[in-house]
Amino acid sequence: MSGSHKQAEHHPVGEVPEPNRPLPAPLRSRLAAWPRSFKLPRLPLARAGLNLPRPDAARLLRAGLSLIYPPSCIACGAAVDRPQALCPECWSTIRFIERPFCERLGTPFALDIGGTLHSPAAIAEPPVFQRARAVAAYDGAARALVHKLKYNDRTELAEALGRMMVRAGSELLAEADLIVPVPLHRWRLWRRRFNQAAALAQVVSHHSGIACDMQMLRRVKITRSQVGLTRSQRRDNLSGAFRMAEGARLRLAQKRVLVIDDVITTGSTANAVARALMRGGAKTVDVLSFARVVTE
Numbered sequence: 001m002s003g004s005h006k007q008a009e010h011h012p013v014g015e016v017p018e019p020n021r022p023l024p025a026p027l028r029s030r031l032a033a034w035p036r037s038f039k040l041p042r043l044p045l046a047r048a049g050l051n052l053p054r055p056d057a058a059r060l061l062r063a064g065l066s067l068i069y070p071p072s073c074i075a076c077g078a079a080v081d082r083p084q085a086l087c088p089e090c091w092s093t094i095r096f097i098e099r100p101f102c103e104r105l106g107t108p109f110a111l112d113i114g115g116t117l118h119s120p121a122a123i124a125e126p127p128v129f130q131r132a133r134a135v136a137a138y139d140g141a142a143r144a145l146v147h148k149l150k151y152n153d154r155t156e157l158a159e160a161l162g163r164m165m166v167r168a169g170s171e172l173l174a175e176a177d178l179i180v181p182v183p184l185h186r187w188r189l190w191r192r193r194f195n196q197a198a199a200l201a202q203v204v205s206h207h208s209g210i211a212c213d214m215q216m217l218r219r220v221k222i223t224r225s226q227v228g229l230t231r232s233q234r235r236d237n238l239s240g241a242f243r244m245a246e247g248a249r250l251r252l253a254q255k256r257v258l259v260i261d262d263v264i265t266t267g268s269t270a271n272a273v274a275r276a277l278m279r280g281g282a283k284t285v286d287v288l289s290f291a292r293v294v295t296e
C-alpha cells in the first residue's frame with residue numbers, strides 16, 4: 001500500500017470517482033504548449049470568393065478533443081458542459097462562505113445582526129494573523145476537492161480552486177504585497193512530490209498579479225496531525241515548525257503578506273506561520289484558504 005493511500009484513510013471523503021477519461025498527461029502538456037497564434041492555412045474557399053476567417057488551430061484541436069474527452073465535474077467526474085466546472089449536484093453541497101462572518105477568523109455567522117462582527121472565539125483568543133478568509137466550509141464537495149488536490153497531484157484542479165480563492169480573497173488581495181504558501185517539510189514534499197498550498201499560491205499570484213515567494217518560509221519540523229489535540233498540544237506541536245529562510249528578511253521587511261493554504265482546520269498552522277512571518281519583519285499577515293472547518 002502506498003503512503004498516500006494510508007494517509008487518505010485518516011480522512012474518509014466518501015466515494016470520489018475519477019473524472020471520465022482524463023486527458024493523458026503528454027497530450028495535455030502538448031496542448032498547453034500549443035502556440036495560440038498558430039493559424040491553419042487559409043481555407044481554399046477564399047479562392048471561391050468566400051472570405052472566412054482562418055481557423056485557430058489550437059481551438060479546433062481543443063474542440064475536437066472535447067468530443068473524445070468531454071469535460072467532467074472537477075469533484076465527481078459527472079459530465080458537465082464546460083471544463084473546470086462543478087456539476088449542479090456537487091455545487092449544491094458546497095457551502096460558500098459569505099458575509100456575515102467574523103471579520104478576524106472568517107467563520108460564518110448564522111444570523112446577520114449588522115455591523116462589523118467578531119466571533120466569541122476571535123475575542124477570547126485573538127489570532128496572530130489579521131484576517132482569514134476561505135471559499136467554502138470544509139465538507140461536501142469542497143472536502144472532496146481538497147483531498148483530490150492533496151493526494152492526486154492535480155495541477156488543473158489547482159487552477160479551478162485558485163480562481164475561486166481569488167474571488168473569495170479579493171479584499172485581502174487588494175491590500176497584499178506578497179503571497180507566501182504554507183510550506184511542506186521537505187521529506188513530505190519528497191514523498192508526495194506536490195505542495196498543494198504552493199500550487200494554489202501560484203494560481204492566485206498569476207490571476208491577481210501579486211508576487212509569490214515560495215522560498216520565504218521553511219518547515220523545519222515534521223508535525224503530526226492537529227486533529228484531536230488540545231489547544232496547548234497544538235501549539236507545542238507547531239512550536240518552531242516554521243522558520244524564515246536564509247536572507248529572506250530583506251524581502252519581507254514591512255510587507256503585507258497573504259498566506260495561502262488549502263484548508264484551515266483549527267487555525268493553529270495559520271497562527272504558527274503568521275508568528276514566524278511577523279517575527280521576520282512582516283507588516284501584516286492575512287490568510288486565504290480554499291476551505292475551512294466550520295463548527296456550528
Ligand SMILES: [Zn+2]
Pocket residue numbers: 073074075076077078086087088089090091
Ligand atoms: Zn460533481
